[in-house]
Amino acid sequence: MAALGARWLLRPGRRWFSETVPGAPSPPASPLYPPVVASITAKSKAAKTRRLQRFNQRVHAAATVEEKLRLYGKLQRPKYMVYPQTFALNADRWYRSFTKTVLVSGMPPRAAAAKPPVAVSGATPDTGRAPKPSAKAPAAAEAPGAAEAPEPSAGAAPYPDIGELRSLACDALLQESFYQKKKRPFLYRDQDHTPGPFLTQLVSTLASSLSGRNPLLAASSLDLNPKVNYYWHHGKEVVVHGHRKGRVDPVRFQIDDNPHLQIRVPKQLPEVVPLESNLGDVPVIDHKPSKLPLFKKQYENKVFIGSKVADPCCYGHTQFHLLPDKLRRERFIKARLEDQIEVVYRSNGIASLFAWTAAQAMYQGFWNEADVTRPFVSQAVVTDGKYFAFFCYQLNTLALTSETIKNNPRKNICWGTDSKPLYDVVEDSNVKGFNDEVLLQLVHFLLNRPKEL
Amino acid sequence: VFPGVRQAQWLTKTKLVEGLPPAVQGIMDNPALGLQELEERAKHMVSHARLWDTADVAPRRERYCPMLFENLIHICRLMSGKFPSLSKRMLARNCRIAATWERESILLQVRGLSGILMNSMTPIPPVASKEEILATKEHVLETFYPIAPTIDLQEVNVYKELNDTGQCFRDGYPYSHPHTLFFLESANVRTDRFRPEQLRAKMLMFAFGNALAKAKALHGNDPKVLEQPVVVQSIGTDGQLFQFMVFQLNTTDLVSNDGIKNLVWIDSDQNLYERAQCVPEVKKRVVTKPAGISGFQPDTFKKFLALYLHGTV
Numbered sequence: 001m002a003a004l005g006a007r008w009l010l011r012p013g014r015r016w017f018s019e020t021v022p023g024a025p026s027p028p029a030s031p032l033y034p035p036v037v038a039s040i041t042a043k044s045k046a047a048k049t050r051r052l053q054r055f056n057q058r059v060h061a062a063a064t065v066e067e068k069l070r071l072y073g074k075l076q077r078p079k080y081m082v083y084p085q086t087f088a089l090n091a092d093r094w095y096r097s098f099t100k101t102v103l104v105s106g107m108p109p110r111a112a113a114a115k116p117p118v119a120v121s122g123a124t125p126d127t128g129r130a131p132k133p134s135a136k137a138p139a140a141a142e143a144p145g146a147a148e149a150p151e152p153s154a155g156a157a158p159y160p161d162i163g164e165l166r167s168l169a170c171d172a173l174l175q176e177s178f179y180q181k182k183k184r185p186f187l188y189r190d191q192d193h194t195p196g197p198f199l200t201q202l203v204s205t206l207a208s209s210l211s212g213r214n215p216l217l218a219a220s221s222l223d224l225n226p227k228v229n230y231y232w233h234h235g236k237e238v239v240v241h242g243h244r245k246g247r248v249d250p251v252r253f254q255i256d257d258n259p260h261l262q263i264r265v266p267k268q269l270p271e272v273v274p275l276e277s278n279l280g281d282v283p284v285i286d287h288k289p290s291k292l293p294l295f296k297k298q299y300e301n302k303v304f305i306g307s308k309v310a311d312p313c314c315y316g317h318t319q320f321h322l323l324p325d326k327l328r329r330e331r332f333i334k335a336r337l338e339d340q341i342e343v344v345y346r347s348n349g350i351a352s353l354f355a356w357t358a359a360q361a362m363y364q365g366f367w368n369e370a371d372v373t374r375p376f377v378s379q380a381v382v383t384d385g386k387y388f389a390f391f392c393y394q395l396n397t398l399a400l401t402s403e404t405i406k407n408n409p410r411k412n413i414c415w416g417t418d419s420k421p422l423y424d425v426v427e428d429s430n431v432k433g434f435n436d437e438v439l440l441q442l443v444h445f446l447l448n449r450p451k452e453l
Numbered sequence: 454v455f456p457g458v459r460q461a462q463w464l465t466k467t468k469l470v471e472g473l474p475p476a477v478q479g480i481m482d483n484p485a486l487g488l489q490e491l492e493e494r495a496k497h498m499v500s501h502a503r504l505w506d507t508a509d510v511a512p513r514r515e516r517y518c519p520m521l522f523e524n525l526i527h528i529c530r531l532m533s534g535k536f537p538s539l540s541k542r543m544l545a546r547n548c549r550i551a552a553t554w555e556r557e558s559i560l561l562q563v564r565g566l567s568g569i570l571m572n573s574m575t576p577i578p579p580v581a582s583k584e585e586i587l588a589t590k591e592h593v594l595e596t597f598y599p600i601a602p603t604i605d606l607q608e609v610n611v612y613k614e615l616n617d618t619g620q621c622f623r624d625g626y627p628y629s630h631p632h633t634l635f636f637l638e639s640a641n642v643r644t645d646r647f648r649p650e651q652l653r654a655k656m657l658m659f660a661f662g663n664a665l666a667k668a669k670a671l672h673g674n675d676p677k678v679l680e681q682p683v684v685v686q687s688i689g690t691d692g693q694l695f696q697f698m699v700f701q702l703n704t705t706d707l708v709s710n711d712g713i714k715n716l717v718w719i720d721s722d723q724n725l726y727e728r729a730q731c732v733p734e735v736k737k738r739v740v741t742k743p744a745g746i747s748g749f750q751p752d753t754f755k756k757f758l759a760l761y762l763h764g765t766v
Binding site for chain 1: 500
């Protein structure tokens with residue numbers, strides 16, 4: 001009944017409504033409830049994003065670079081193996097699209113303008129050396145060099161003497177191909193017989209004779225047959241078969257490269273153009289990478305520049321690549337694919353240099369979520385023993401994954417030349433048709449150094 | 454079975470002097486060369502070869518021994534910025550050497566792959582003075598009676614007496630004087646490597662072979678005392694222990710046991726570093742041996758560099 005009900009309600013001890021005096025404002029304590037975020041383990045897109053964010057935070061918070069690299073490459077999945085030296089048709093367009101690289105032909109303008117006026121002799125193309133016994137032969141080679149003596153010595157002193165460098169190069173070539181008696185080359189291993197040792201000799205003697213002019217070379221480290229590896233994601237695809245069928249995965253790539261020779265230095269090379277420059281377009285290819293052909297395998301995700309993180313020479317200067325016998329010019333000419341000859345050199349230059357510069361950037365702590373703040377520059381020479389092609393690469397961005405590439409206007413840039421012969425033919429202790437331009441470009445590459453040195 | 458160097462001494466009619474010759478010591482002690490700054494670089498090179506070269510944990514000897522040699526040669530070659538005459542050198546790999554001589558009516562021949570040979574355009578000046586050379590006349594070679602000195606040597610029928618370093622290089626080669634031989638014991642398995650004593654004997658035999666071939670090329674095949682002694686150096690290593698040797702050929706008259714003898718200076722068993730730890734050794738949660746190179750001896754590198762610079766400085 002209503003009266004009974006009311007009396008029950010009005011009994012003391014039961015506050016119907018209480019008046020709380022609004023005293024001090026409630027302390028701004030931590031929220032009463034934990035933040036409402038997506039789950040970590042659920043099978044949903046939000047959970048996937050949250051897991052990715054947690055992974056990114058873990059990598060950002062890693063204490064050392066080795067720990068960062070370990071976490072970056074921890075998850076192993078099938079990935080495309082990208083070979084820098086490949087016979088695939090038009091491989092350089094594909095590689096440019098994988099690495100977001102713009103190809104500019106010719107060397108960067110700074111290189112063309114600042115070429116040191118090396119004391120060039122009015123030498124005849126035929127820099128032969130007569131086969132006279134020991135003491136006479138250097139005199140014969142010095143004869144074109146002696147013709148420069150009338151030139152003012154003030155002009156010659158600060159600049160390298162091209163005659164001397166030419167004689168060094170010819171000596172290396174003649175020793176490997178003529179003077180030293182060797183057995184016949186192994187089947188299909190012509191490159192190990194003459195061009196390989198010639199390249200090693202040439203680079204080591206040139207680098208040591210130029211080290212007086214380039215203090216960076218004097219502090220450099222020369223690697224023979226190093227390994228360079230890099231692992232990255234670019235683009236998205238749907239998993240085709242297997243227990244993960246139907247999920248959207250990034251496309252993973254790995255480059256495992258073996259340059260013939262590389263020079264690493266403790267200081268970085270200067271930038272060629274500013275970080276945000278736009279020098280061209282990156283080709284867009286609508287097909288899957290497996291159409292190149294490119295094949296997938298699952299193995300360790302390595303990032304390596306040639307030596308571990310603890311090495312003080314952690315920046316790259318120049319790499320030298322030797323093309324294997326499988327990719328020699330005569331084979332392409334016989335198969336009527338002459339235009340693919342330059343493609344071989346270009347794809348080798350782009351892929352190897354991208355892997356090297358990107359690995360150098362990762363050694364400094366940058367990765368695709370923490371993009372580079374300064375450009376990384378390296379150089380490469382690709383040769384088959386006679387024809388030389390020169391490449392210079394500037395890495396402006398590491399952010400190539402599908403999330404980070406959306407708002408990223410930066411592109412990597414590669415300058416490259418066509419392949420030119422260093423000499424025409426070696427006959428009987430004579431080098432015929434020696435091309436000074438190629439030697440000059442090589443010398444210029446080796447003399448490259450930061451501005452303050 | 455025998456300490457190999459003693460046997461090799463008899464076979465090549467050589468007198469042994471311990472330690473390096475004073476000319477090389479002089480290069481080492483010369484402060485103008487700036488050898489101190491190179492110590493830091495040499496230590497980096499050792500660390501690179503032994504620790505940092507590979508993406509695996511530790512490189513194997515087959516990889517680190519040649520890599521250490523290449524790195525040390527790279528530092529030495531970079532000195533040609535200071536001394537331009539150093540660029541008149543050329544390395545030759547995998548060259549075969551053959552030399553024949555008679556020793557008390559026994560015909561001996563040395564043949565084989567002599568490792569890595571560095572040639573130069575100019576010969577090394579003689580290291581011992583004329584008095585020292587004449588003094589070797591008094592020296593009596595150690596014989597091993599009753600053991601024949603040719604024990605442990607392989608006896609073969611030689612049909613052609615091959616005699617030149619020109620066997621490795623054709624005529625007209627501008628870098629015609631052998632300067633230094635390098636021997637790298639880089640086999641992974643210890644039994645495949647030469648022991649230090651045997652390595653020294655091998656170094657002596659090959660240095661002698663090269664010097665003899667050069668002397669015969671310069672002065673003809675007749676046995677005689679040389680006016681201008683031929684000097685060839687030799688360095689052998691297994692990646693950690695170094696053996697240094699300077700050999701001076703004074704005479705090609707090797708049939709008799711008396712007269713002027715050849716000279717060899719040997720500095721043996723020089724450690725470049727004590728140990729190279731790739732992963733720190735931890736016993737009971739305490740780091741007992743930290744990672745890195747410990748016990749680096751800069752003197753060994755200085756000797757290497759001094760032998761490299763010998764002849765041009």
